[in-house]
Amino acid sequence: MKADIQEPVAISNPDLEAAYQATKSALSQRRCLILLGDCRVEYQGRARSVLEPGERIVLVKADGAVLVHRPTGGEPVNWQPSGCVFRTTLSEGALVLEAVRRSPVESLVIHFTEVRVLVAAKLVDAGSFSLHVSEKELQMAVLSEPRLLLPDLKPIAYEKKVEPGFIDVYGLDSKNRLVVAELKRVRAGKAAVLQLARYVEEVRSSTPMEVRGILAAPKIARGTQRMLATLGLEFIPIDLEKCARFIVSGRDKKMVEFLK
Amino acid sequence: MKADIQEPVAISNPDLEAAYQATKSALSQRRCLILLGDCRVEYQGRARSVLEPGERIVLVKADGAVLVHRPTGGEPVNWQPSGCVFRTTLSEGALVLEAVRRSPVESLVIHFTEVRVLVAAKLVDAGSFSLHVSEKELQMAVLSEPRLLLPDLKPIAYEKKVEPGFIDVYGLDSKNRLVVAELKRVRAGKAAVLQLARYVEEVRSSTPMEVRGILAAPKIARGTQRMLATLGLEFIPIDLEKCARFIVSGRDKKMVEFLK
């Protein structure tokens, strides 16, 4: 039946010949393919690796991305980014799947000696994905509602370039002190403090104005509080929940772009 | 049959009740679980995300890691690291899989309205994984064969602690100049130059000896060459292929450990 080609295929314990045919069919039709079984994996490219035989889950996606997953751990042990070219062969009692890509040249070769489950399916996925309160969105929220950071903050610029890097938020407070703020959406650590310190030092050396260095984050790592004080910087805790209410959309982002 | 419990299970188009039972069974037995079907995903924790309905592949590993993969792209759209606690429910005509973890508190909720394929299997994977020519192995290769870096290098120490961090390779050349080398297995960028500069500055300030700062990498980023010259540092291109021939095994690593 022709319609079956579009239906998901799930085969338990196929022999290698059947797995080979199903794999070639799935790859040529750009369907997603899942192979579960005993395999050996070699990678050569930016680095080199060998994964000795064992049971893994191999996922080949519609765009040619490949993932080899062991039974544990969140990350694939081997992978290949999308856009691979495939070669499937049956040789010496093994199903060999080779995924090669250019730029950089790298190849992933998977030898299956046994396939326990094979799944092939054309997936339809048009659902939108939205991630909220990213660092960028936090920045936008603060720029559109500066009181989230300081009640009397007037932003002048954002991502202002200074020698060590970019100042997240740059502005003035009601006492005409320059405000140099570093925003972190997660707990601020030593690195954030040092980053801020470099910005503040640079700004202070370039103006006679008083400069406030502000580290704004949900919380601060233990022990870094003292470092902040030593460097004459301030920590301001921010409420991500509250900031989330002021996240600005793409269109509204343009409203603060003139600050740049 | 009891033996079947250990065999991989692959079910096509199960109704939600069957999928629910199989999912609970797989999770309680800590088997790997693959669900392919139409789902909606919500994440809340360090950030927040919503993934509207569509067909995806959900992978739950034996250690409680969760991956939600769309039909394309190498990375999961949503995930949860290992060590999650699960709750599976059937509610309002949907199979709901909730994965929660502490520290940080975050939850991933997957609502399946349709399961097209379910696979559950206990995977046995004892195969070793070895990645060659890692930064560590490059370091070991250079320590065991210093001429890979300089024809006249005599290593004194490695990972030598100085204030800014650890010096990859520390030694002397035939003219009794101190050598401070920073190794990179990929193209060296500005960061590597600055890192090396800090080490060299520190060493120079602590000795009257002449100090050579050497950045060793397959190649160097455009524009950083000049920075190197300005800072009085050297760039030495290294051949990873050649280094690979001198990669030392775990046992041999002990041979250079006295340098530490």
Place this chain on the structure above:
DNA sequence: GAGTGGATTTCGCAT
């Protein structure tokens, strides 16, 4: 448990 640094990081954005 938290802190540090590497990664076949990947990804996105600006140059």
Place this chain on the structure above:
DNA sequence: ATGCGAAGTCCACTC
């Protein structure tokens, strides 16, 4: 293309 910084980074290792 390249460079630079962020990431729900993840991950391993140290303290």
